[in-house]
Amino acid sequence: MSDTTALLKRAHELFPDEVVTSAHVRHLDLPLGAGKFALITLDNGFDHTKPTTFGPGSLAKLSEALDQVEREAAAGEIAAVGVTGKPFIFAVGADLKGVEVLKEHSDALAIGKGGHDVFKRIAALPVPTFAFYNGAAMGGGVEVGLHCDYRTVSTGVPAFSLPECFLGLVPGWGGCTLLPNLIGPAKAITVIIENSLSQNRQLKGKQVFDLGIADAVFAPADFLEQSLLWAATVLKGETVVERPEIDRGEAWDAAVAHGRAIADSKVHGAAPAPYRALDIIAAAKDATLKDAASLQAGFDAEDAALADLIMGGELRSGIYAFNLVQKRGKRPFGAPDKSLARPVTKVGVVGAGLMASQLALLFARQLKVPVVLTDIDQERVDKGVGYVHGEIDKLQAKGRLNQDGANRLKGLVTGSLDKAAAFGDADFVIEAVFEELGVKQQVFADVEAVVSPTCILATNTSSLSVTEMAAKLEHPERVVGFHFFNPVAVLPLLEIVRGESTDDASLATAFGVAKKLKKTGVLVKDAPAFVVNRILTRFMGEIQTVIDEGTPIDTIEKGVEPLGLPMSPIVLIELVGPAIALHVSETLHGAFPERFTVSENLRRVVAAGKRGFYTWASGQQEIDPEVAALLQVGDVVLTPEQVLDRALTAVAQEIALMLDEGVVAEAQDIDLCLITGAGWPFHLGGITPYLDRSGVSERVNGKPFLAPGIASVPA
Amino acid sequence: MPRTARDVVFVDGVRTPFGKAGPKGIYAETRADDLVIKAIRELLRRNPSLDPARVDEVAIAATTQIGDQGLTLGRSAALLAGLPKTVPGYSIDRMCAGAMTAATSVAGGIAFGAYDIAIAGGVEHMGRHPMGEGVDPNPRFLSEKVVDESALFMGMTAENLHDRFPHLTKERCDAYAVRSQEKAAKAYANNVIQPDLVPVAVRRTNEAAGETGWGLATVDEPMRPGTTMEMLAGLKTPFRPHGRITAGNAAGLNDGATASLIAAEDVARELGLPVKMRMVSYAFVGVEPEVMGIGPVPATEKALRQAGLTIADIGAFEINEAFAIQVLSMLDHFGIADDDERVNPYGGAIAYGHPLASSGVRLMTQLARRFEERPDVRYGLTSMCIGMGMGGTVIWENPNFTEGGK
Secondary structure (H helix, E strand, O other): OOHHHHHHHHHHHHOOOOOOOEEEEEEEEOHHHOOEEEEEEEEOOOOOOOOOOEOHHHHHHHHHHHHHHHHHHHOOOOOEEEEEEOOOEEEOOEOHHHHHOOOOHHHHHHHHHHHHHHHHHHHOOOOOEEEEEOOEEEOHHHHHHHOOOEEEEEOOOOOEEOOHHHHOOOOOOOHHHHHHHHHOHHHHHHHHHHHHHOOOOOEOHHHHHHOOOOOEEEOHHHHHHHHHHHHHHHHOOOOOOOOOOOOOOHHHHHHHHHHHHHHHHHHOOOOOHHHHHHHHHHHHHHOOOOOHHHHHHHHHHHHHHHHHHHOOHHHHHHHHHHHHHHHHOOOOOOOOOHHHOOOOOOEEEEOOOHHHHHHHHHHHHHHOOOEEEEOOOHHHHHHHHHHHHHHHHHHHHOOOOOHHHHHHHHHHEEEEOOHHHHHOOOOEEEEOOOOOHHHHHHHHHHHHOOOOOOOEEEEOOOOOOHHHHHOOOOOHHHEEEEEEOOOOOOOOEEEEEEOOOOOHHHHHHHHHHHHHOOOEEEEEEOOOOOOHHHHHHHHHHHHHHHHHHOOOHHHHHHHHHHHOOOOOHHHHHHHHOHHHHHHHHHHHHHHOOOOOOOOHHHHHHHHOOOOOOEEOOOOOOEEOHHHHHHOOOOOOOOOHHHHHHHHHHHHHHHHHHHHHHOOOOOHHHHHHHHHHHHOOOHHHOOOHHHHHHOOHHHHHHOOOOOOOOOOOOOO | OOOOOOOEEEEEEEEOOOEEOOOOOOOOOOOHHHHHHHHHHHHHHHOOOOOHHHOOEEEEEOOOOOHHHOOOHHHHHHHHOOOOOOOOEEEEOOHHHHHHHHHHHHHHHHHHOOOOEEEEEEEEEOOOOOOOOOOOOOOHHHHOOOOOHHHHOHHHHHHHHHHHOOOOOHHHHHHHHHHHHHHHHHHHHOOOOHHHEOOEEEEEOOHHHOOOEEEEEOOOOOOOOOOOHHHHHOOOOOOOOOOOOOOOOEOOOEEEEEEEEEEEHHHHHHOOOOOOEEEEEEEEEEOOHHHHHHOHHHHHHHHHHHHOOOHHHEEEEEEOOOEHHHHHHHHHHHOOOOOOOOEOOOOOHHHHOOOHHHHHHHHHHHHHHHHHHOOOOOEEEEEEEEOOOEEEEEEEEOOOOOOOOO
8 A cells, every 4th residue: 555545544534524526537539639638527426516625535536547547648548638627616625624623733744745645646647737627626626737737727717716825724735836836926926825815815717817827718618628629739739838937036035025915914923824825935936847856845845834734723713714604604593494584675774874875775786676765854865865876886887787787776776755655665674873772763663653564674773772672662573683894895794683572584584684685694682782892892992991001002003913803903993983982882881881991081082083093194004193192091001912811801701791691692603793794814713712722711711612623623 | 672682602511529319428418509509619710700790690400499409599509609699599490401491591591681691500419309309299190191100200201111112122221321331431531521520528427338527529429330231131120020221221319419601602702701612502392201201302303493403413412311211212213323422422321320400511511521522513412301201402502613524
């Protein structure tokens, strides 16, 4: 038994549930009399809804296929070898489930080495090798092709990426070493680092060709036929592939430095994967394609990086976060059966301010039903409708809508002062008026007077009680909280709040609408500030307290840096708006005075009409001297480490209390909310995996939030 | 409004390799519409001087217009082949003469001035759509004896033809079939056929059918080079006990697609497109459905009459070989020898296969090759028998003709 076989056998035993991808070898006669071609088709036996992946069993199958073509190539029976995929899918890389089960560093090392050992045999074949990227290709799927001599790509490929850094890995089956040597380090870093860290941005087929990853590009209608014809012309010498010379001098180092700047701006040094990838890319400067010996150092470094990362918390958090978004986010935990949902054929929006207008646009675009905005005077209504129509024009100008589509959407969004006429036949009315309970109660009472008894009344309140808002209504069971996050078009989270009286049909309708809006609905109890605002307010409140006690803002920034948050809490205050931050903190202070303070300094900032702590007047981020002059602080100065500890302690305590109160069903929902509503990073897994692995959970609450193996190496 | 009829020409034609229908055939897991789409794309690729937006019509024939042969195939294939959305299309059905009728229909439109350029082709995936799938013959056919019950089964109509012409024996038919295989093998060896074939990527997941994964169909699957009289003598006669029709002297059940460019001659010349054949006349004629194989005789007579020609003027024949007996009955009628070198010189459907509605354009493509080889030949014809008792013939003029020929 060869080393590879033994390695893969062991790996397969660890992962018996793998959906094994077959590597079918079929022989065909190339056009132009170019000879016999062995074409390997990667196919897991399912249709395109279950994309082809690589686990150890799949690598073993590919290894067997290579045994065969190696023999045939050595015997001179074939002129070339190709790899392609089943319809619509090339291969989407390693099976993550196979990574999750690994417990030992040595096993993790074996996964990297096993992949390399198999893929390297493609490069080592004595005949020319081709990859035909016919469909989606990601990670290891892309890398199989990189080991080939030539590549073609279909313009129909919808998604092509090396998403490893997004999850917390490196492209470790050759990607970090081969790609920069194929297309140069700058473009490779765009794919490996920048796209991956930009919410896993995907390339389309044409871009794969433009980047130089593929040597030829063909339309999907006869992609494989044209690829094979092209291969025949290459074999006959009629087509000569010329690739640009790669600058292996300072440009290489500059590209890597630029990559580090991108990584810093995205993860702020907090996630190791992109930096490990960059180290390997930097070293790949000394390698050459087709020179196996020169590539081996890079491949070894990839194996080591993979093993370290697989055993590290960031990757486990990344996979956990990925699964939350992909699975739990699509099948909301605790939502009533969707068959209970009522159809929504018309939507009313109370208020025509900015938030209300954004909601109107979203509802019209996604539900494609009439949306009526109302407000207290015609001017406001006109302004709201005008805003929506203006946004539709912008979408059209960007090519996202054609004229018919724009006409349709504009026709859907209207304004009215007459609620009775506007809402009489609405199935769903959402209010986005001033955050004051009395005002909202009055709005709902007015709306209830004109709508059907089953029309959903939804509130976009960020901190008021949904139950109290419904209390005086004749049909309180149709009231739900429907809390969006700013910017509405960007952040996927929708906290769906069940009031005390809310019935299942109304809740199911709300979840149905959320799905159609392409939002991530999370079921939340009617508790002060729900999930994201409560945690962020506790977090920022603790930071504010530390500031008020005397720690300089610079130290605060340094303290929270290791988290790699998308923005610091100080900047976040500005984004939210100090007045709103103050309002939420007051609400929470009212509910939980012992934990939520209201900062006098924040009051002063709001009273002074300042929009934040920083100014960018000089072109750089600086503390606004006018704000600095407003602050009255103590003389307790913490170290950055102490700052982080204070903030995390507060967050861990608050989440534990929220789970005890049943604000959400499980810690997973907290993390899903923080990822989709606050953009908290995958490498933290939201936050509870990080609190667990940094020991904060144990210290503060005496136990971790998640059982071992959920977002960590299994016990 | 004054109107001038325009000359209509055959610009170019391509086809997929033909496959054997059935679970082990090369196209067992390939859609019918994909076959014709690939043919259309190759046709356009081969003629880069033609702006696809200039195509005025896409007429695609299929006998069984169900599933992947349904959905107004001419239009859906045009869209899926990437033709501009402004290019219209329609489906057409005259059973075996579907593609021939597609060509004559668009030719009529061109002569009338409605079109400049059109695509005409056909497809039949007899594996996915066996003959007779979903048919619902009116009971009056039999109750009122409109047709004999054998009329709906092509093999039986061919046996009936033997009854009518006892001197056209099984032995003569088998000898004709052997020659068809020999001529086809020779045409392949001379690379006459392959230049007009479109390779098709074919997927196979059924291990019982052979190597699995993606492959490439590059040659006709039904061909049986090396066929001998002895091999044919022992074959079963599935349509009658001790009958004469066998799998050896008839075309098989096949999958395949064809596509051709038909244009007004002046437009073809203006665009620099090839002019491979000029259409002279065409005719479709009905006969007794029980002996549908005789259809080419009256169709040819009518087409000749319209053209003001006689059979002696025809220097090249491409006759569809649904059954050897049907070819021989036509040759016999016109006093042409069974082995006349003017007839099907590259072999015919007995060797290549006969995916019903696609075959008409195969005949044209092969006749165009013949015209290219033989500038001494001025006129040729393509002819075929058609189910339900019909025949169709198109007479073509060779643009390469020079008086110096023999």
